[in-house]
Structures are given as structure tokens and as C-alpha cells.
Amino acid sequence: MTSSITTMAEMAAKGEKPEILFWVGCAGSFDERAQRVSKAFAQILNDCEISFAILGSEEACTGDPAKRAGDEMTFQMQAMMNIQVLDAYEVKKIVTACPHCFNTLKNEYPDLGGNYEVIHHSTLLQQLINEGRIKLKDGGAFKGKKITFHDSCYLGRANGIYEAPRSVLEALDADLFEMKRAKKNGLCCGAGGAQMFKEAEHGTHEINHERMEDVMEIQPDVVAVACPFCMTMLRDGVKQKEQESKIEVLDLAEIVVRQNG
Amino acid sequence: MSILAFILVSAAAIYFFAKRIVSVRRNIFLGREETINDRSSERWAQMTRVALGQSKMVVRPVAGFFHILIYVGFVLINAEVLEIFIDGFTNQHRIFAPFLGAFYDVLISFFELLALGVIIACIVFLARRWGGLKRFKGLEMQGFPTRDAAIILIVEIILMKALFIMDAADMKLSNGEHFFLVSSWFSFWTEWFTPAQLETISHTAWWFHLVGIFAFLNYVPYSKHFHIFMAFPNTWYGSLDPAGKLNNMESVKSEVKMMMDPNANPYAATDAPLARLGAKDVQDLSWKSLMDAYTCTECGRCTSVCPANQTGKKLSPRKIMMDTRDRLEEVGKNIDQHGLEFQDGKSLLGDYISIEEIRACTTCNACVEACPVLINPVNIIVDLRRYLTLEESNIPAEWGMMNTNIQNNGAPWKFPATDRGNWAQNNG
Structure with missing residues (x-):
């Protein structure tokens, strides 16, 4: 079973760029139960031979909970740092299994200069099933x-x-x-x-x-x-x-x- | 004499109505500036669909159906009110009748059917309201809000009744020339009066209806019933973005940019006084939130779907809107009496809305989805939270930890940032 998960940094070192960035999110990275979801989703991406990478330690909270708690300062600092990282890797397309990350990256980052095509993993799974790349x-x-x-x-x-x-x-x-x-x-x-x-x-x-x-x-x-x-x-x-x-x-x-x- | 009385009554009614509208407009623009004029064709489509087309009202079919009865009745019966107006100016009675011939009776009968629909709908609404429908209870509904709803429904019934009385009397007086459908079903009482008395009854009903409409017109802008006008601009200006998007605070953006720019000169900041971050009082809210408050008709669909409210928390989105309106009215009165600079030492947050209420919101947008006129209580809640966090550093300890963790570790929990990719290493 292919289960390699590379980071953007590793890819960049080889002069490669993935088709899509898998934005894992804090829960997907640290919460034990959610980690199993991250692994399952990475396995699907690998099985479908989709070229993807994660940011690993270069990823940080999108700032969603801070913004919603009223801490716009923390949110914008997180957003701007993340946008710097994403833009440095010239990321165009992002998929995430977290609806909160999805909403923030898609709807709130553009006002701070971060413009990406962001999709939620449910949408990608639907596409892969429709295209016959996932055969259930x-x-x-x-x-x-x-x-x-x-x-x-x-x-x-x-x-x-x-x-x-x-x-x-x-x-x-x-x-x-x-x-x-x-x-x-x-x-x-x-x-x-x-x-x-x-x-x-x-x-x-x-x-x-x-x-x-x-x-x-x-x-x-x-x-x-x-x-x-x-x-x-x-x-x-x-x-x-x-x-x-x-x-x-x-x-x-x-x-x-x-x-x- | 009659024309003069008519003109005086009309002029007074329209003058006071216009005066009130000007003051409401001023109050709304006490709010923070926000430019909303993009994508105007989508905005017209949204207004047509949601306000004119009542698309969100019918999500709840029973209320939606009866509301459309009142709405269609209200809009179309205004054609008859136009005749009443022209009659008033010309001292005629039923001035359209000779022009329209037999069709006039058809038209009036049609209006009568609509008026009957309005009466039935008002009775149904009174029954729902006082028949124990939970949505119309709640702390914020005690006192004036409940009385307000009763006044509106009962006045509507009386106004429609006046039309039937006038029509029935006129039908009898016309000796078979006119036939009006609905009033003919209830015209038995016209047998009891002489033609001269019927003449007086018809005339009185005419005046009653006219004065009633004017009184109603001047009551509405002080009432929850103001939605009949405000629904239109409010849906035009309603957000076209995904509901999950919260607005960006531009004032914070420039500050963060400067913090992150190694070449920035911290002393280059202007001396201009910084605007308050977030909202403590109504003037700190976007003018659109203030328009939302004047548009709210207190139907409570928002509160009935609010997860916090359903699990016994103090938060009620309807109360947020009513408090905003009440406070804005108070601020407006203060300005009228004492001038623009007057401070009464009170504020929306604290004196009207408590911290406990706004803390309970999950920003799930159920209230936003439920509102038939595109009001957004979440924007107000978030603006109040922003004030507490950014200006007063007043946040629950757990949120303080969360924000510190996000700043230091890049995650709301206390895990080292370097471990973030570990899950992918031992992937097996």
C-alpha cells in the first residue's frame, strides 16, 4: 500500500509542485480521532494517484476560532503568515477535510490577499466517485x-x-x-x-x-x-x-x- | 368643506409620516460606514425573490400562506384606496364606477374577497399568537411587543370591516345598480336603516377607513410592522456572500500589516484618534445592522431555530435585534433633545445585551437562514465580541488560552508546532 505523504518543502527541494495542497487543519493534525480521518483521506488521494502534499510544520491555524471569538488581531496575523507560506509555494488549489478551515480559506483569506481555489473533501470525494476514480x-x-x-x-x-x-x-x-x-x-x-x-x-x-x-x-x-x-x-x-x-x-x-x- | 377637511387630514398624516422616515433614516446612518452597492442586478433579483416574492416566508407553509393573503390583500386593496383618495380630492363618491361600468363591480368584489382573506388571516394570526405558539412567547415579547402585534392585527380587521360596511350601504342605496359580492353576504343590516341614514353610515365608514389608514401609516414606523416598507431595502442591501463569511476589519489590517513589515516605521502612525474596534453601542455597528433592526418584525423564526436558545441559554437572536432597535431609538431621542454630542452613559452592550448572551452563539447561521427578510444577528454578535476582546480584553480564560496557543503554537491546543506533521510520519 502506498502511503507516503510528502510535505511541500520536500517537494520543493526536488523542484516539484503538487497538483493540490491538502490543508490538514489543527484537529486533523493533533486530535487523535481526527488524525485517522487525515490518514484515510491521504490514502484515498494516494490510491487515486493524485499528486498532493501537506505543509506539515509550516501549516498553522487559519485563525477561524480566534476571529469568531472576536480576536481579529490574532486571526489576521495567522492569516497573513499562512498566506505568505502558501504564496511562497505558489499554491493554487487547496483541499481540506475541515469545514472551518474551508470557510476561512475560501471566504475570508481573499480580503487579506490570499486567493486560492479551495474545496472541501466532500466535494472532491464526490468528483472522484463521479469520474470513476474511486470505485466503491x-x-x-x-x-x-x-x-x-x-x-x-x-x-x-x-x-x-x-x-x-x-x-x-x-x-x-x-x-x-x-x-x-x-x-x-x-x-x-x-x-x-x-x-x-x-x-x-x-x-x-x-x-x-x-x-x-x-x-x-x-x-x-x-x-x-x-x-x-x-x-x-x-x-x-x-x-x-x-x-x-x-x-x-x-x-x-x-x-x-x-x-x- | 369636505375637501378642505380631507386635504388637511391628508397633509398632516403625510407630514408626520415623512418626518418620522427622515428621523429613521438619520438613525440608520448613525451606524458605521459600509459601502454596499456592488452587483446591483443580483440585488434587484434578491429583493424581487425574497421581499416581493416572499420566497422565505413559505418555508413555513401555514404562516407563509396566511401572510401572503394579508400581503396580496394589502398591496392590491391599495387600488381601492387610490379611488378613496381621488374621491376625497374631488368630493365625489366611487369616481371610477362610471368609467369602468359593470367591471367596477367585479373589481370591487375582487377586492372584497381579498379583504375577507385579510380578515381570516388576521384572525388565524391572533389565534396562533394567543393560542400558545411557543415562538411568540419569550422574555423579549413581554409588554409592548405583544400589544403591538395585537394592535396591528385588530386594526387591520377593523379597517377591512369599514370597507364592507361602506360597500353594503352603497349597494343598498344604488337600488340594484351595484352588486358587491362579499358585502352582499353580510348586508342584512342595511334593511334596518333609511336611505338618509345609510348615506351617513357610508360617509362615516369612508372617513373612518381614510383616517384609519392614515393613523396606521403613522403607527407603522414606530412598530414591528415597519417591515412592510423596510423588507424591500433590507433585502436589496442583504449580503450576497456565503453566510459563513465574516467581514474583514480593515482597521486591524493596517495595524497587522505594519507589525509584519520589517521596514515599517512605528512612529509614522497618524495622530488621528483610533476608531473603536468592534461595537459597544449602536453607532459602532454597520448601518446595515441598524437597518436590520428597523426591519425586524419579531416573528421569532430565528430564536426558534437557535441551538443556544433551544438548549436554555440566554441568547435569543430576536432579542438581539429588538435591543438594537430600542437602543437606537433611545440614542435618536437623545440627539433630538440634547444634540449630537450627548452621552447618556448607557450602551447597547451591558445595558441592553449581556455578555452571557453573545458568548453563547455558535455562529451556526440558523437564525440568518431562518429570517424571511435577510436580517443577520450574527454580525451584531460578532461585532460586540470584537469590542470585548480587542478593547477590553474581556474574554473567558479558555478563549484567552486558545488565542495564546494559536499565536505561539499555531493551534488552539498546546501542542508544539514542530509536531504538526507527525501524524503523516507514522502512517501505516
């Missing part, structure tokens, strides 16, 4: 399984991407069920707006527990997500409801890899 096995690990998709706010409402992740799931031999709050009405997992990094304000219950009520109505085998923070929040929800033995929370990239694994 008939049957496979998800045959007859009940799957529901949890929309990430920063993919869905923030950027209007509802169909790409669903089309990936529809390509499986599984049954896709929608929660009562889905797509434009999808309920937040509770992590956005930098809430991931602090305790919630006083209330009656946690937002991810509220979301678990929607999940429980479906009783799925798998909750598919496309965001590392939704992943954390929903896994916590599954634990709180003591459903670990019944419900698995998986990213789209992991689902694709496992279907063919």
Missing part, C-alpha cells in the same frame, strides 16, 4: 447499514454544500436516512463560533445532547460527519447516551476507505 465495491462494509448524515454548519448553511456529502453516501450500498433537522434546518453540534474551546453558557442542556435526540429517532448504525469538531461533539453525545456499541460516528473519508477495505 458492491456490497462492502456498509451493505444494508442505516446511515444518517449530520450537516456541519460551515459546510451547509455557511457555504451551501448539502449534496456533495450525501452523494458520497448514496454511492454506498447503505440506506441513507435524514434526521428531522437536516440540510438548511440542520442543528449545530455546538462546537462552532469557538465554542469548542470553552464551556457552554448556563442552560438546560448541551447542544450536542439536543442533537443526539435527532440521531436517536433514526437509530442509525452510522452517523456520517464531514467535520472534525462535529465528530468530537457527536462522539461525546453517543457516549452520553451510552450508545457506543450501537452507533458509530465516521467521517466520509473513513467510510469510503472502509467500504473498499
Whole structure:
């Protein structure tokens, strides 16, 4: 199995440039659970023989949570440093598995001089399936399984991407069920707006527990997500409801890899 | 005599309405400058679709249907109001009738059907509001906001009733020349009066309707009902960008640029007083946020989908909009009474909106998606957060850690930046 992941610096040393930069993000780099998503996605890119690289230690937080917490200064410093790195490597196209990085790079970096073609991994997976470059096995690990998709706010409402992740799931031999709050009405997992990094304000219950009520109505085998923070929040929800033995929370990239694994 | 009275009443009504509009306009432009005039063809299309076409109202079908009944009725019945106006100026009655012949009765009957639709919709809305629909409860709805909603709905019903009374009386007086559909169903009472009395009733109903419209016109700009005008400009100026995009703070940009430029001369900074970063009071918000506040009709669709609100947090996007409007009205009154420089020592943040409320927002944009007239509460929340963070360094300790980690390690957690690519090394 080819599993080499090169960095932009390594490529540049050889005078090469990748077709696409895989922006891993903080969660994908440091969070153990999200690292598995990064690995799965890198494996898909390798299997499809897509020339890609990561920035490795030259990548830094996009500044999204700082901006949303009101710290525009930290955000802009991060953004400008990242733009310097990206421009130094003459990056044109970026793919990321994090909707927050995706939104910030695509929508907020242009005002600071960073202009790139940015796509979310769900869109790339959809393209690769449509082009036949990813061939999903008939049957496979998800045959007859009940799957529901949890929309990430920063993919869905923030950027209007509802169909790409669903089309990936529809390509499986599984049954896709929608929660009562889905797509434009999808309920937040509770992590956005930098809430991931602090305790919630006083209330009656946690937002991810509220979301678990929607999940429980479906009783799925798998909750598919496309965001590392939704992943954390929903896994916590599954634990709180003591459903670990019944419900698995998986990213789209992991689902694709496992279907063919 | 009648013409003079009519002209005096009309002139007074229009004068006070215009005066109010001028003061609302001034209040909106107390906000921070922001140029919004790009992509004008897309803006006209957006306004046509969302305001004229009610595209977001029908997302909730029951409310959407009855709202369209009132909306279409309101717009088309204005053709009849035009006749009432011309009648007033010329001291005629039903001046269009001779020109339109039999078609006049068809037209008026059509308006009557619309008016009946308006009455039914108003009754349905009153029932929903006082029948326990959760969306219309909530702390911010106590007192005036609930009374305001009742006044609007009841006045609309009474105004439509006045039309039916006038039509029924006129129909009876015309001895079969005119036939108006809906009022004919409810015209039994015209048997009880003499022609002279019916003449008085018709005339009174005419005046009542006219004065009622003028009173309504002057009530609306002080009420949540102002959306009937504001929905149009507000959807024209509404954002065309992806909802996830927060605006860039240009004042911070120049500062960061200077910090990152090794050749920059720190002493070259101008002596101009720095504008406040973020928003503490309404004047610090974009004028578009202030227009949003005047456009809000307090329907509460935003609050009903807010994840923070649904899980018992204090945040209610509707309250954010209502507080912004209330504070802006207060600032406007202060300026009227004491001049532009007057400070009352109060501010939007603190006296109206609490820190706890704005901290609870996940910026999920559910409120933005839900609003039928493209109001954006998230922009206000983020501007208030910016003030707290950048001007007062007032942030939760955890956010302070997060920002420090981002600055030092390039990640919100305390991992060394050099380890960032490690996951890719032991990839197996």
C-alpha cells in the first residue's frame, strides 16, 4: 500500500509542485480521532494517484476560532503568515477535510490577499466517485447499514454544500436516512463560533445532547460527519447516551476507505 | 368643506409620516460606514425573490400562506384606496364606477374577497399568537411587543370591516345598480336603516377607513410592522456572500500589516484618534445592522431555530435585534433633545445585551437562514465580541488560552508546532 505523504518543502527541494495542497487543519493534525480521518483521506488521494502534499510544520491555524471569538488581531496575523507560506509555494488549489478551515480559506483569506481555489473533501470525494476514480465495491462494509448524515454548519448553511456529502453516501450500498433537522434546518453540534474551546453558557442542556435526540429517532448504525469538531461533539453525545456499541460516528473519508477495505 | 377637511387630514398624516422616515433614516446612518452597492442586478433579483416574492416566508407553509393573503390583500386593496383618495380630492363618491361600468363591480368584489382573506388571516394570526405558539412567547415579547402585534392585527380587521360596511350601504342605496359580492353576504343590516341614514353610515365608514389608514401609516414606523416598507431595502442591501463569511476589519489590517513589515516605521502612525474596534453601542455597528433592526418584525423564526436558545441559554437572536432597535431609538431621542454630542452613559452592550448572551452563539447561521427578510444577528454578535476582546480584553480564560496557543503554537491546543506533521510520519 502506498502511503507516503510528502510535505511541500520536500517537494520543493526536488523542484516539484503538487497538483493540490491538502490543508490538514489543527484537529486533523493533533486530535487523535481526527488524525485517522487525515490518514484515510491521504490514502484515498494516494490510491487515486493524485499528486498532493501537506505543509506539515509550516501549516498553522487559519485563525477561524480566534476571529469568531472576536480576536481579529490574532486571526489576521495567522492569516497573513499562512498566506505568505502558501504564496511562497505558489499554491493554487487547496483541499481540506475541515469545514472551518474551508470557510476561512475560501471566504475570508481573499480580503487579506490570499486567493486560492479551495474545496472541501466532500466535494472532491464526490468528483472522484463521479469520474470513476474511486470505485466503491458492491456490497462492502456498509451493505444494508442505516446511515444518517449530520450537516456541519460551515459546510451547509455557511457555504451551501448539502449534496456533495450525501452523494458520497448514496454511492454506498447503505440506506441513507435524514434526521428531522437536516440540510438548511440542520442543528449545530455546538462546537462552532469557538465554542469548542470553552464551556457552554448556563442552560438546560448541551447542544450536542439536543442533537443526539435527532440521531436517536433514526437509530442509525452510522452517523456520517464531514467535520472534525462535529465528530468530537457527536462522539461525546453517543457516549452520553451510552450508545457506543450501537452507533458509530465516521467521517466520509473513513467510510469510503472502509467500504473498499 | 369636505375637501378642505380631507386635504388637511391628508397633509398632516403625510407630514408626520415623512418626518418620522427622515428621523429613521438619520438613525440608520448613525451606524458605521459600509459601502454596499456592488452587483446591483443580483440585488434587484434578491429583493424581487425574497421581499416581493416572499420566497422565505413559505418555508413555513401555514404562516407563509396566511401572510401572503394579508400581503396580496394589502398591496392590491391599495387600488381601492387610490379611488378613496381621488374621491376625497374631488368630493365625489366611487369616481371610477362610471368609467369602468359593470367591471367596477367585479373589481370591487375582487377586492372584497381579498379583504375577507385579510380578515381570516388576521384572525388565524391572533389565534396562533394567543393560542400558545411557543415562538411568540419569550422574555423579549413581554409588554409592548405583544400589544403591538395585537394592535396591528385588530386594526387591520377593523379597517377591512369599514370597507364592507361602506360597500353594503352603497349597494343598498344604488337600488340594484351595484352588486358587491362579499358585502352582499353580510348586508342584512342595511334593511334596518333609511336611505338618509345609510348615506351617513357610508360617509362615516369612508372617513373612518381614510383616517384609519392614515393613523396606521403613522403607527407603522414606530412598530414591528415597519417591515412592510423596510423588507424591500433590507433585502436589496442583504449580503450576497456565503453566510459563513465574516467581514474583514480593515482597521486591524493596517495595524497587522505594519507589525509584519520589517521596514515599517512605528512612529509614522497618524495622530488621528483610533476608531473603536468592534461595537459597544449602536453607532459602532454597520448601518446595515441598524437597518436590520428597523426591519425586524419579531416573528421569532430565528430564536426558534437557535441551538443556544433551544438548549436554555440566554441568547435569543430576536432579542438581539429588538435591543438594537430600542437602543437606537433611545440614542435618536437623545440627539433630538440634547444634540449630537450627548452621552447618556448607557450602551447597547451591558445595558441592553449581556455578555452571557453573545458568548453563547455558535455562529451556526440558523437564525440568518431562518429570517424571511435577510436580517443577520450574527454580525451584531460578532461585532460586540470584537469590542470585548480587542478593547477590553474581556474574554473567558479558555478563549484567552486558545488565542495564546494559536499565536505561539499555531493551534488552539498546546501542542508544539514542530509536531504538526507527525501524524503523516507514522502512517501505516
